Amino acid sequence: MNIAVAQSGGPTCAINASLVGVFREALRNPVIDAVFGSKNGIEGLIKDDLTDLRRVIRTNEDMELLRRTPSTVLGSCRVKLPAPDDADGAHIFDQIFSCLEKHRIGAFFYIGGNDSMDTVEKLSRVGKERGSDIRFIGIPKTIDNDLPVTDHTPGFGSAAKYVCATVQEIIRDSSVYSIDSITIIEIMGRNAGWLTASTCMLRANGETAPHLIYLPEADFSSEKFLEDLAAEKAKHKAVIVAVSEGVDPDCGDDMRSGVSDNFGHKYLSGVGKALELLARDRIGCKVRSIELNVMQRCSSHICSKTDIDEAEAIGAEAVKAALRGENGVTMVFRRLSDSPYVVTIETADTSMLANKEKRFPKRWINRAGNGVSDEAVKYFLPLIQGEVDIFMNNGMPRHFKLTD
Amino acid sequence: MNIAVAQSGGPTCAINASLVGVFREALRNPVIDAVFGSKNGIEGLIKDDLTDLRRVIRTNEDMELLRRTPSTVLGSCRVKLPAPDDADGAHIFDQIFSCLEKHRIGAFFYIGGNDSMDTVEKLSRVGKERGSDIRFIGIPKTIDNDLPVTDHTPGFGSAAKYVCATVQEIIRDSSVYSIDSITIIEIMGRNAGWLTASTCMLRANGETAPHLIYLPEADFSSEKFLEDLAAEKAKHKAVIVAVSEGVDPDCGDDMRSGVSDNFGHKYLSGVGKALELLARDRIGCKVRSIELNVMQRCSSHICSKTDIDEAEAIGAEAVKAALRGENGVTMVFRRLSDSPYVVTIETADTSMLANKEKRFPKRWINRAGNGVSDEAVKYFLPLIQGEVDIFMNNGMPRHFKLTD
Numbered sequence: 001m002n003i004a005v006a007q008s009g010g011p012t013c014a015i016n017a018s019l020v021g022v023f024r025e026a027l028r029n030p031v032i033d034a035v036f037g038s039k040n041g042i043e044g045l046i047k048d049d050l051t052d053l054r055r056v057i058r059t060n061e062d063m064e065l066l067r068r069t070p071s072t073v074l075g076s077c078r079v080k081l082p083a084p085d086d087a088d089g090a091h092i093f094d095q096i097f098s099c100l101e102k103h104r105i106g107a108f109f110y111i112g113g114n115d116s117m118d119t120v121e122k123l124s125r126v127g128k129e130r131g132s133d134i135r136f137i138g139i140p141k142t143i144d145n146d147l148p149v150t151d152h153t154p155g156f157g158s159a160a161k162y163v164c165a166t167v168q169e170i171i172r173d174s175s176v177y178s179i180d181s182i183t184i185i186e187i188m189g190r191n192a193g194w195l196t197a198s199t200c201m202l203r204a205n206g207e208t209a210p211h212l213i214y215l216p217e218a219d220f221s222s223e224k225f226l227e228d229l230a231a232e233k234a235k236h237k238a239v240i241v242a243v244s245e246g247v248d249p250d251c252g253d254d255m256r257s258g259v260s261d262n263f264g265h266k267y268l269s270g271v272g273k274a275l276e277l278l279a280r281d282r283i284g285c286k287v288r289s290i291e292l293n294v295m296q297r298c299s300s301h302i303c304s305k306t307d308i309d310e311a312e313a314i315g316a317e318a319v320k321a322a323l324r325g326e327n328g329v330t331m332v333f334r335r336l337s338d339s340p341y342v343v344t345i346e347t348a349d350t351s352m353l354a355n356k357e358k359r360f361p362k363r364w365i366n367r368a369g370n371g372v373s374d375e376a377v378k379y380f381l382p383l384i385q386g387e388v389d390i391f392m393n394n395g396m397p398r399h400f401k402l403t404d
Numbered sequence: 405m406n407i408a409v410a411q412s413g414g415p416t417c418a419i420n421a422s423l424v425g426v427f428r429e430a431l432r433n434p435v436i437d438a439v440f441g442s443k444n445g446i447e448g449l450i451k452d453d454l455t456d457l458r459r460v461i462r463t464n465e466d467m468e469l470l471r472r473t474p475s476t477v478l479g480s481c482r483v484k485l486p487a488p489d490d491a492d493g494a495h496i497f498d499q500i501f502s503c504l505e506k507h508r509i510g511a512f513f514y515i516g517g518n519d520s521m522d523t524v525e526k527l528s529r530v531g532k533e534r535g536s537d538i539r540f541i542g543i544p545k546t547i548d549n550d551l552p553v554t555d556h557t558p559g560f561g562s563a564a565k566y567v568c569a570t571v572q573e574i575i576r577d578s579s580v581y582s583i584d585s586i587t588i589i590e591i592m593g594r595n596a597g598w599l600t601a602s603t604c605m606l607r608a609n610g611e612t613a614p615h616l617i618y619l620p621e622a623d624f625s626s627e628k629f630l631e632d633l634a635a636e637k638a639k640h641k642a643v644i645v646a647v648s649e650g651v652d653p654d655c656g657d658d659m660r661s662g663v664s665d666n667f668g669h670k671y672l673s674g675v676g677k678a679l680e681l682l683a684r685d686r687i688g689c690k691v692r693s694i695e696l697n698v699m700q701r702c703s704s705h706i707c708s709k710t711d712i713d714e715a716e717a718i719g720a721e722a723v724k725a726a727l728r729g730e731n732g733v734t735m736v737f738r739r740l741s742d743s744p745y746v747v748t749i750e751t752a753d754t755s756m757l758a759n760k761e762k763r764f765p766k767r768w769i770n771r772a773g774n775g776v777s778d779e780a781v782k783y784f785l786p787l788i789q790g791e792v793d794i795f796m797n798n799g800m801p802r803h804f805k806l807t808d
Contacts, residue, residue, distance in 0.1 A: 011577045040582045071576035078581070164800050165705050172475035172803060173415045173702040177482070178444045204798040206805070290697045298577040301569050301706055304799065384799035394608040395708065395788035396568050399576060401610070 001031065001106030003322070004050065006038035007141075008112035008119070009078070011071035011294075012155025013162075013303040014311035015141045016400070018111045019074070020067045021315020022139070023053055029323065036103060041077035041112070042119055045096045050103060056402055065391055066400040067312060070298035073402060081119050084126045093126045100134055107135040107322035111315070113142035113153075117330055117354040124328030124350065135322045138330030138350050139315055143297045145194035148358040149348045150332035154314060155297070157307030157383035160198035162299040163187060164384065166292060167199050167242065171209045174238040181286040182229060182279050184241045185210070186272030188296050193217050193360040195296065196244035197372045198380045209240035216246030217360045218369035225275065226282050228370050233283070241275070249274040301397050305386025310343070317345040341382035405435065405510030407726070408454065410442035411545075412516035412523070413482070415475035415698075416559025417566075417707040418715035419545045420804070422515045423478070424471045425719020426543070427457055433727065440507060445481035445516070446523055449500045454507060460806055469795055470804040471712060474702035477806060485523050488530045497530045504538055511539040511726035515719070517546035517557075521734055521758040528732030528754065539726040542734030542754050543719055547701045549598035552762040553752045554736035558718060559701070561711030561787035564602035566703040567591060567696060568788065571603050571646065574694060575613045578642040585690040586633060586683050588645045589614070590676030592700050597621050597764040599700065600648035602784045604776045613644035620650030621764045622773035629679065630686050632774050637687070645679070653678040705801050709790025714747070721749040745786035 005022045007015050019037075026032040037051040038044030051074070057063055066073060082089020100108065110120050120138040127134050140147050143159035167185060174183045187196040193215025200213065211232040214220055232239045249271045276289035314331045321329060329347035336342040364376040391398040409426045411419050423441075430436040441455040442448030455478070461467055470477060486493020504512065514524050524542040531538050544551050547563035571589060578587045591600040597619025604617065615636040618624055636643045653675045680693035718735045725733060733751035740746040768780040795802040 011580050043582065069576065070573050072580045075582060076580040161799060166699055166703070168800060168803065169474050169702040169704060170698060172473065173698045176415050176476045176480040178447060178479060201798065201800065205800050205802065290699075291695065293694045294574060294577045295570055295694075295699075298573040299570070300573060381798060386799065387796065392791065394605065394785060395565060395790070396572060396605065396609050398609065399572065 002034040002036060002104050003032055003107045003109065003319070004036040004038050004045070004100070004103070004105045005109040005111070006041045006044060007072035007074050008041035008076055008110060008116040009142065011076065011297050012141050012143050013070045013158035013298060013300045014154040014307050015111055016069050016073050017067040017308045017311035018139050018141060018154055018315035020063050021312035022109050022319055023057060024063060025316035025319040029319065031323065036105065037074045040075040041116070042079050042081065042096070043077045044074070045099045046092060048099045048102070051402070062400060065398060067308060068300055068388060068390060069400040070300040073400060078115070080115065081122045084122050084129070096123065097130065097132065105134065107137065109137050109139055109318050109322070111139040111141050113140070113144070114147055114353060114355055114357060117350050120330065121328065121350040121354040127327070135325070135327040137318045137322050137326065138353065139318050140330060140332065141311070143195060144189050144192050146190065146192035146357045146359065147353050148356045149352050151335040151343060152333060152383055154307060154311035156194065158300070158303035159195055159296050160201070160380060161304040161384035162302050163195060163292060163296055164199060164201050165302055167210065167240070168202055168205065168207060170290060171207060171240055174240060179286055180233060180237055182233070182239045182241065182283065184243060184272050184275050184279070184287070184289040186243055186245055186289060186291045188292070189244050189246060191216050191246045191357060191359065193244045193246065196242050197360050197364070197376055199242045200372045200377050201380050201384065203377055204381060208236070210242040211236055211239050212241045212370045213372055214241070214243045214247050214370060215360055215365060216244050217362060218365050220247050220250055220369070222250050222278055226279070229279055229283055233285070243271055243275060245271060247271050249278070301390055303388055304384045305388045306383060308388050314345050321347050338378050338382060406438040406440060406508050407436055407511045407513065407723070408440040408442050408449070408504070408507070408509045409513040409515070410445045410448060411476035411478050412445035412480055412514060412520040413546065415480065415701050416545050416547050417474045417562035417702060417704045418558040418711050419515055420473050420477050421471040421712045421715035422543050422545060422558055422719035424467050425716035426513050426723055427461060428467060429720035429723040433723065435727065440509065441478045444479040445520070446483050446485065446500070446514070447481045448478070449503045450496060452503045452506070455806070466804060469802060471716060472704055472792060472794060472801070473804040474704035477804060482519070484519065485526045488526050488533070500527070501534065501536065509538065511541065513541050513543055513722050513726070515543040515545050517544070517548070518551055518757060518759055518761060521754050524734065525732065525754040525758040531731070539729070539731040541722045541726050541730065542757070543722050544734060544736065544757070545715070547599060548593050548596050550594065550596035550761045550763065551757050552760045553756050555739040555747060556737060556787055558711060558715035560598065562704070562707035563599055563700050564605070564784060565708040565788035566706050567599060567602060567700055568605050569706055570696060571614065571644070572606055572609065572611060575611060575644055578644060583690055584637060584641055586637070586643045586645065586687065588647060588676050588679050588683070588691070588693040590647055590649055590693060590695045592696065593648050593650060595620050595650045595761060595763065597648045597650065600646050601764050601768070601776045601780055603646045604781050605784050605788065607781055608785060612640070614646040615640055615643050616645045616774045617776055618645070618647040618651050618774060619764055619769060620648050621766055622769050624651050624654055624773070626654050626682055630683070633683055633687055637689070647675055647679060649675060651675050653682070705794055707792055708788045709792045710787060712792050718749050725751050742782050742786060
């Protein structure tokens, strides 16, 4: 049989490693013939736009380079499939199944976040209704770490490693002048505070900063924020604040809407700038805000070896799950121990993950709502361990590119 | 005799390596007793706030760690000394020379940019007028690469390496969706386009992006910018633009002042956001802007080995220059050859560098004013070569911290 794989949602450092995991495991299995890559996620199946991956990933070196390349080599999409019982949408599923059958695809692997798991769930449901024996398997990925069931998501560890390394460098940068300053760092994560909270790992390196950590899972009040800043300013010359993009700055419609109207932030963003304005207005010292922006999700040059290795392993396990007949499942990590760090890879019914969010646990947030506990440090630390040796060319990292 | 060293201006990845160069060379020379670090640049001499560096840099490992640590370990300042002939300012020089004499300091090394060279020039002038035999030596550093005489400045190569690696990752990130997009990346450099222009090195890695490069040394018109974008959009799905913070966006007072009024960018900044608004308004596709912000000057985790080695070497040569009696000079690089890359370290009269800017050569800018020539690639490439093995701790880079 043939198989197909696609990538969906926002880029990460690890999503190509999971693709390599699927590909490499397929090569090991004589029952699998062609491995197709579907371009731009599910769009490739709808439009019958597939690539024979053996033609583009030709050597072991190609595989090694691809697993070190950020973003999605096959492209991505944000397509939401129609409800299976919506008659108007039936033709979409007709196109997808026609493409799968035409290419004798026996298993389809979708690497993505909670929206993508919705796609896997719908495809497996429609497949069963249509009497198809094609297997649909979800492979998780998101820097937001907001998928339920799984201990963590591939892509998160590398994002957290980049964020910690960068925040530590910003701490050094912020402490050079003899004047007081406040630096507000806005970190991604949508409605979940995982990535912002991960900056607590800097404690393991002896840093006292970030002095304040604000997550969407805790209540936020701008007056309390100003009090927190004043208290930290009394203790530290350079106050460092980590704030999640999902925090509602609650500082008056004028300031918040000023940000969104003028700058059209239609995605969650702008809280750092809003808090900068507020602090400058009310505290009166040097205040700056920094958005780590898309660099958080694609900085493969400082990816986590643990993350990349796990991302490849979970892709390989997905192939094994399909070959043993599983369908409508998503691969998940189960953690057996923090130290030594031990995880197993299992399957979970995709309906348990599709369209669901796992938020940062309230029990790890302090009572003041401006910091996280050492329990969180223990959870996070194993995920950023190890460095991947990056292939360099002319002093810059080399990236794999599709030449097909 | 004793010597003293201080750091000034904005942080870089290499400024501590130059300090290590001074320190290590001093240890090799039996005529030098104590090596003092002046806290917060020249402020430390004014306030008699010195640290005996042998007490805080205790081992070879400390030196190795410090040369891998970004920003300024002794702190920095933005102090401009009074004119030597200004009677009102004489007490400042009295304080400085009294501190130097009290600690029997025979040579003072100031690591900084063009403003800091102004300090070196004034101190050496006042010293000569007062009959002092203290030597004042400038050691260049700035990510802006805007110092005259010297081929390039320590700190620039590491910043350029970070910028290229990051822009390359943003290129990967931008190309995932099937819709058209424009990504505008704002890069530091004050009035000089060196760091922005350095993104041309991505050509050596086979990248066609950035498709447009705008520098403050070329004329900029917003109408021409929109035409350029339209032309590139016809050729590329994801258009990447590199723009220097020093470019005047020239897109109507409303838009520019909207940025500065609401967001109080008192430093050069905001051109990326202004151009984003303009492009979104007039081109009508997905447009985003990204500020690389302070990460450009402190990302030691991906510093250039060439840069760090040279920064240490130029610090060491400064000590040798002082010992052979030079005074009022700044250390400079002279490039003998691009390939193989050969530089020598020489001295230049500090007055040739103080308060002066070297801008990106117009001959390397294309006629359309939106790109740079391959001559620039040849100039830049040697400066980002090689990787420093970073000391890691708990999955994050280790930084040296003053414990005194």
